[in-house]
Amino acid sequence: MKAIIVTGAGTGLGKELSLLLSKQDYHMILTGRTEDKLNDVKKQIEQSGGSATVMPLDLRNIEDIKEKALLLSKKHELYGLVNNAGLGYFGPFSETSDTEIEEMFQTNVFGTIHMTKAILPYFEQIDEGLILNIVSTAGLRGKKNEAVYCSSKFAVRGFTESLQKEYEGTGIRFVAAYMGGMNTPFWDESEHVSDPTRFRSASEVAKIIIDNLEKAEIVIESKKS
Ligand SMILES: NC(=O)c1ccc[n+]([C@@H]2O[C@H](COP(=O)([O-])OP(=O)(O)OC[C@H]3O[C@@H](n4cnc5c(N)ncnc54)[C@H](OP(=O)(O)O)[C@@H]3O)[C@@H](O)[C@H]2O)c1
Structure with a gap:
């Protein structure tokens, strides 16, 4: 059974994508830092007849990424x-702390790059694979009070578009998804958005992504902001 790894699979969009993909007969490998949340998603997948493995992983730890990738490659048909x-x-750029800058780049950019680097060799062996990068409309244009977040998402866009060119003509596909606001725990600790409940739900966005996976680029603008 073919397996798909999802990072940040315990909540929000990652959870909804995992639930949908599990219904398409893929074994789901659920990663993230909070094991309880991943176990809840695994339970939900199994209750609807699917299968999943939980693999706790902090994307800021490059060595752990490499070890877990090797482990997964031995057990699953990635x-x-x-x-x-x-x-x-x-918030205002001048008020963004060094720690916040580091954390956004470590997770959004380096996490994506190192996960891809660790997993790609297994796709290359079989000349087959799909890498879906969740970007944001913040990767399409700059936004006020989002300077570093937008920079991190522009980086993921450049990474994805470049690999699309590099792997053209192979069996390995790269898809970039650019969505506007979603009502997820992403906004729990933030006052940047006054009312996230007006955004699309993560399940709605996940469905649009899954329905358009044959495209290289999926753009889902906010219906409200
Ligand atoms: N919500 C929006 O309005 C919106 C709009 C456009 C794009 N996006 C993008 O959509 C993606 C999913 O976000 P979401 O809205 O679904 O928010 P979310 O519910 O907060 O999901 C983010 C996930 O990332 C995981 N994560 C964070 N740091 C991590 C780390 N160091 N290592 C491993 N996992 C880590 C979190 O799990 P743990 O904390 O358990 O590790 C969490 O499950 C993100 O890339 C976000 O930038 C969101």
């Missing part, structure tokens, strides 16, 4: 990677 995990700190 076919897909969804680089979904990400976080944002918002």
Whole structure:
């Protein structure tokens, strides 16, 4: 059974993508830092007849990424990677702390790059694979009070578009998804958005992504902001 790894699979969009992909007969490998949340998603997948493995992983730890990738490659028929995990700190640039800058780049950018680097060799062996990078409309244009978050998402866009060119003509596909606001725990600690409940739900966005996976680029603008 082909397996798909999802980062940040315990909540929000990662969770909804995992639930949908598990219904398409993929074994889901659920990663993230909070094991309890991953176990809840695994339970939900199993209750609807699917299968999943929980693999706790902090994307800021490169050595751990490499070890877990090797471990997974020995146990599973790796076919897909969804680089979904990400976080944002918002507000005036001059007030963004060094720690916040580091954390956004470590997770959103380096996490995506190192996960991809660790998993790609297994896709290359079989000349087959799908890498779905969850970007944001913040990767398409700059936004006020989002300077570092936007920079991190522009980086993921450049990474994805470049690999699309590099792997053209192979069996390995890269898809970039650019969505506007979603109502997820992403906004729990933030006052940047006054009412996230007006955004699309993560399940709605996940469905649009899954329905459009044959495209190289999926753009889902906010219906409200
Ligand atoms: N919500 C929006 O409005 C919106 C809009 C456009 C794009 N996005 C993007 O969509 C993606 C998913 O976000 P979401 O809205 O679904 O928010 P979310 O519910 O907060 O999901 C983010 C996930 O990333 C995981 N994560 C964070 N840091 C991590 C780390 N160091 N290592 C491993 N996992 C880590 C979190 O799990 P743990 O804390 O348990 O590790 C969490 O499950 C992100 O890339 C975000 O930038 C969000």
